[in-house]
Amino acid sequence: MKMRKMLSVLLIGILVIGIISGCSNSEEKPATTDEPNKETGDNKDVKIGLVVSTLNNPFFVTMKEAAEEKAKELGYEIIVLDSQDDPGKEISNVEDLITKKVSVILINPTDSDAVANAVTAANDADIPVITLDRVANGGEVATHIASDNVAGGEMAGKFIIEQLEGKGKVVEIEGIPGASAAIDRGEGFNKAIKETDIEVVAKQPADFNRTKGLEVMENILQSHAEIDAIFAHNDEMALGALEAVKGAGKNIVVVGFDATDDAVKSVENGEMAATVAQQPEKIGALGVEAAEKVVKGEKVEEFIPVDLKLITE
Structure with missing residues (x-):
C-alpha cells in the first residue's frame, strides 16, 4: 500500500511539473514572433508621396525611377503623381496625397511661386515637405535637394x-x-x-x-x-x-x-x-533618404547639394 501511495504521489508530481512547463512555453512563444512583425509594420505604415512637375521630360523620369528604387530598397510605399507642368494639377495632386494620409511629400515644383499654395496645404495637414530640383517660394519645407x-x-x-x-x-x-x-x-x-x-x-x-x-x-x-x-x-x-x-x-x-x-x-x-x-538619379535617391530621416524625427540640413560636372565629349 505504501509503495502504491508513493508511486501515485510521484506520478501526480510529474504531471503537475509537465503542465507548468507547458504553460510556460506557450506564454513565451508569442514574444519571439512579435518583434520582427513590428519592425516590418513600421515601414509598411510609412507612405511617401512624390509629385513630379512633368513625366514628359527624361530628367524627371530618371529622378522618379531613382526615388522608386530607393523607396523599394528601404521598404517604403511611394505614390508618384504627375503635375503635367500645370500648377493647378500640382495642388490637386498634393491634396490627393493629403487625403491618402502620406507621411511625407517630395515635390518637384512646376513653378517656384505657384507651388507655395501646395506646400502650405501640406503644412496645414502636418505633413512634412521636401523640395527637389526647384525651390518653393512660400510655405515651410524640411529640406531642399538640388544642384547649385x-x-x-x-x-x-x-x-x-x-x-x-x-x-x-x-x-x-x-x-x-x-x-x-x-x-x-x-x-x-x-x-x-x-x-x-x-x-x-x-x-x-x-x-x-x-x-x-x-x-x-x-x-x-x-x-x-x-x-x-x-x-x-x-x-x-x-x-x-x-x-x-x-x-x-x-x-x-x-x-x-x-x-x-x-x-x-x-x-x-x-x-x-x-x-x-546634374545627376537626377542622385536627387531622387537623396529625396527618399531625407524623407526617411524626417519621418524618424532625425535632423536634416536645410539644403542638400548634388555635385555638377561638364560633359564635353
Whole structure:
C-alpha cells in the first residue's frame, strides 16, 4: 500500500511539473514572433508621396525611377503623381496625397511661386515637405535637394567663353518663367559672360520643352543671321534648338543642362558642344533618404547639394 501511495504521489508530481512547463512555453512563444512583425509594420505604415512637375521630360523620369528604387530598397510605399507642368494639377495632386494620409511629400515644383499654395496645404495637414530640383517660394519645407543651378549656369557660360574666345553673339533659351532652375541657371550664365565681349542677342523662354525649343530657335534664326552660340536652360530645349540649327545649315555652339541620355549621345556624336550634368538619379535617391530621416524625427540640413560636372565629349 505504501509503495502504491508513493508511486501515485510521484506520478501526480510529474504531471503537475509537465503542465507548468507547458504553460510556460506557450506564454513565451508569442514574444519571439512579435518583434520582427513590428519592425516590418513600421515601414509598411510609412507612405511617401512624390509629385513630379512633368513625366514628359527624361530628367524627371530618371529622378522618379531613382526615388522608386530607393523607396523599394528601404521598404517604403511611394505614390508618384504627375503635375503635367500645370500648377493647378500640382495642388490637386498634393491634396490627393493629403487625403491618402502620406507621411511625407517630395515635390518637384512646376513653378517656384505657384507651388507655395501646395506646400502650405501640406503644412496645414502636418505633413512634412521636401523640395527637389526647384525651390518653393512660400510655405515651410524640411529640406531642399538640388544642384547649385547658379554654379551650373556659370559653368556653361565659362565653356562658351572659351569656345568663342571671349567675344561673339549668343542666344539664351530660358526655361519656365518663374521656375527657380531657370532663374538660377540664367543668373549664373549671365554672371560668367558679364565681363566679356559676348552679347546676348536674343533671350526667350521655351518652357523646358524640346518642341518649343525648336520653334523658338527657328524664329530667332529668322531675325538674327549671326549667332555663335546657344545656351539652353535644359537639354530638351537644347536638342530642339539643335534641330533648328541643322535645318538652317548653321554651325553654332550649343550647350545644354541636365546630361540626359539623348544630350550625352549628341555630345559624343559631335553635335551638341556640351551639357551640364546634374545627376537626377542622385536627387531622387537623396529625396527618399531625407524623407526617411524626417519621418524618424532625425535632423536634416536645410539644403542638400548634388555635385555638377561638364560633359564635353
